[in-house]
Amino acid sequence: MPTTPRRLLAVVALVGLLGGCGGTAATGDPVPDGELRVAAQFAPRSGYAMDTDDAFVVAQVGSSEALVRAGSDGTPQPGLATSWRQDGASWTFQLRPGVTFHDGTPLTPSAVVTALTWVAGVAAPPRAIKGIGLRATETGPDAVTVTTAAPDPILPLRLSSVNTAILAPSAYTGGPPSVIGTGTGPMRLVAAQGNQEAVLERNDSYWGGRPQIAKATVRFITDPAARALALRAGDVEIAQGLPESALLEFTPGNGYADQTVAAPRTVSLMLNQKGAFADVRVRQAVEKALDRTALAEQALAGSALPASELYGPAVAWGSQDPPAGPDPQGARELLAQAGSPQLTVRLQTYPNRPELPTLATAVQGMLREVGIDAQIQIGEYGPQEPQLLAGDYDMFLLSRNYLTDVPDTGSTLVSDYSCAGSYNINQYCSPEYDALLAPLATTTDPAGRQAVFRAAAARLTADVVGVPLVHSQENAVTKGVAGFVVDPLAKQLITPELTRAG
Amino acid sequence: MSGLLARRLVALPFVLLGAALLIFLLPRMAGVDTVRSVLRSRVAEAEPDPEVAARVTAELGLDRSWLEQFLRWLGHALTGDLGISFATRTPIAPQLGAALEVSAVLAAGALLVAGLVGIPLGVWAARRPGGLADRAVTGFSVLGVAVPEFVLAPVLVLLLAIAVPLLPATGWGTPAQAVLPVLTLAAFPTALAAQLTRAETLDALGRPHVAVALAKGIGGAQLIWRHGARLALTGVTALSGMFFAGLLGGAVVVEVAFGIPGLGRLLYDAVVGQDLPMLQSGLLAVVAVAVLAGVAAELLQLALDPVARSEAET
């Protein structure tokens, strides 16, 4: 709008003065009873239903908790249950004393049974407890026995899933359970306005210690650029999942702190073994043609780590080694040996994850160098899935979280790579590989299971079942908070130790 | 006048029915696997499982014939029950109501700005055609029609939320948070209003009775404002269709960019998650709003413009 130049100058001067008074935030002493605002990456799309991915949101904001916690080394740690004992197909869990729900009712075996019975009976059971025939019964005044159809070595780990969180009995009154004021965690959900924002207040009687944050507002901003803007404008103190380019803007000098951790998620190039890539030499040629370090550090600008095998540094059994360097000459030789020096294939992927189209373009360039002409087709994942499962494709770029929501990757190894797997996109079938997985049905010991994981991953790498390209990372940028730790399993965001710093 | 309106209103239910049928059939004709999409929107990396798919198909009522599904839905809709959303498994009507409310506030704010800023700008420009003010306003109005919302939004945020930390960059609920989205959405209608007002005012100034009044020495400014503003309003309402289309369409982009829980955002989420009942209800809401807006605009035009009134009565 038109305004006289003098008036405009005055406005600018006044605003500049006010703006200058703010000053830069210094990392300083913790401020007790602070108020926190968060820009969260994923919004609850299913109305906070606990049998969907929305359960992650309820757990992250600090409202709900499960019987077991997943330790950073992949072992089960006490949560709402303090200890457990296996007895054949049953596990008995000792409940933590003195825990109350946010609505004041105590944590009793009956409440636990109600919660677990509900989640075991939904139409689409969560992956953590699917197909195990879970049944829960009370055992005495402070214990619950959970029985499965067959002896299950990882039941405690399964019960660390956010979908198996225990809510107050008052939540389970028909229909989807209500999450407002029915959790046990450090923060109590006070209001949940659709998928826009959630407001939380401190739970003063939290069993794990009094939280430092008095009030929290979590805003669900799914657009990464908008999240970065919100942090930049000072609307929030924590912003999850910022694109790498935005990280350049948030420097420690301006009071920002950036945390990046490896996530249990790998982007792999699936190669159809029922079609163009039946010959292992052709698959090896593809592997040799790709410079995975360049993909991670240049194409993705360092926002991911190069992958040498399926599992990365996010898990204890993952590989820490860098991948072998590119060998275009060797690739060409292999292709010539296999009788197809020139190959034309389709490279399909989907756009929901921003790194996938970028990687597809970079991969196409690398493959062209060795004589493989990859034609990129990007489309929605949904319509492509039937083709993938039927083996009607050539190459597919897929981003996959290999821990599902249980810190044990056994089920992924079965579903994605075994002969009868329900998600075996590579169309790979090897009896030797299936035999490798046999011990998983009975081994409880974490070390033993991890040895199986390592062996399986090595086998997949040797047979070139798809080419793992990069391991994704999770990050978050904060300003004016202390005690914040990024959880690669995406289960924790607001913890009792989190506090405003001034 | 009442005859024309009566005809319009009588046609409304048939239009809605036709639209409802079309919207209902469209996704089902395309052969998209709705159940799998719904399941994947609930749990992003779930593997396909035929047993679960069968159970959920029955749960969502998708195993019945499409005619039966449509009639069931129609029956419920007539009693005000818009069904259950596939995504949240809770009733649609309250969600739709809340979203409509938000979008209405956003649209009303944009229209208000368009009226309070655009119309006076147009009149002011018409006072001296070819002058500095006229050229500035014309330049602004041409620009305002051409700059899309997704370009304007980050620019405004950069200027008013970051360079000068005056306003919040995202969110909805407080008046401060509403400023940037409303301004972004208002750019197009304001520019359009300014253009139209200017054209109508110039036209009016050329008319005989106005020239006579000016010649007689009756206050020029007052005359321009009174006649120009009224004619501008009729011009604007005549193009109300384009206005509302621009507003509703622009609102989708603004809502997604600023994270506002309005109707546009609801539709976008429903599309992405294959939430068919929500999509149906949302689209019907859009169509209903469009038709009602058209009727309201025509009413307004008839009320303001005696020429149109007499034309309608013949």
Add this chain to the structure above:
Amino acid sequence: MRRVLVALAVLLLVAAFLPVDALTTNLADRFAGPSLAHPLGTDNLGRDVLARLVAGTRLSVWFTLLAVLICAVVGTLLGLLAGYAGGAVGQLLQRVLDVLVAVPTVIVGLVVAAVREPGPATLLIAVLLTGWTPFARLAYQLTLRERAREYVEGAVALGAGPGRITLVHILPNAVRPLTAHACLRFANVLLSLAGLSFLGLGAQPPTPEWGAMLAEGRQYLFAAPQLVLLPAVAVVGVALLVTVLGRRLEGRWSGR
């Protein structure tokens, strides 16, 4: 001035045929500044920005042109038919137009994207579903007006059939306002296309399209603002150009 506008328009049309390399990535040379090899620098994958902008005219200019043309032809035909038939058919058209003209292209695009895969075909369908309405309305009104004129009555008296009357008398007078209107619609369609691509429902990567480039560039708003500004200037510039051209044509031909 008009010559400048026309020259620019021709330039845009020709640009689509230039052999530019908009797809080759060069990971070692990302976010480069302007240079001889890359007059507008490179983007986040090392692709030449100028090349992508120029290649983008294929979608942004030609595709839009195609969409507007189809809308214009279909809409005009329907409007002529309704105007000629008059009575109930005309009323029906009016009602349909009332509804459709207020439904924004973006929302239709959302719906079509729900049932089909996102991509240029989907966009075309979305634009066609509502884009024909302004032309139909215009053609309808023009037909009604022209039919009432004396020379048409005279032609009818002389025994001319409706087809001939339409072609010889009505169409020539309709062409001018329709063309002017088409120019205005062009800007609208261009912006809708860019808007849908911005929402992720239009052209998919790596296809160069200005709206998609804008959406991608938003992530790098601070690190490399030119990746947002340049496509923005392209979109706004072309929309402006065509709008001004249309207004001038309209002003010239309708005698205002």
